Amino acid sequence: MVETSLGAQYLKASLAQWRKANPWANHISWEEIPPRYRKEIEQSARWSIAKSNPVGPAEGIVREIDELAA
Numbered sequence: 001m002v003e004t005s006l007g008a009q010y011l012k013a014s015l016a017q018w019r020k021a022n023p024w025a026n027h028i029s030w031e032e033i034p035p036r037y038r039k040e041i042e043q044s045a046r047w048s049i050a051k052s053n054p055v056g057p058a059e060g061i062v063r064e065i066d067e068l069a070a
Helices: 005-021 035-052 065-069
Strands: none
């Protein structure tokens, strides 16, 4: 999924939430989880990352029109 430790934290959190919702899988290691469920968990982690890092206007990049005219 994501190569950074931050990404790993989101993946672990998503896996913990998934295990809470699916107690039958508590004893299964990540490698033994069926691919369809792993994809679901990874997608959840991606959504969490996207929600925590909203894209907004860049500060200091956009200049006022008056500045450009000068």
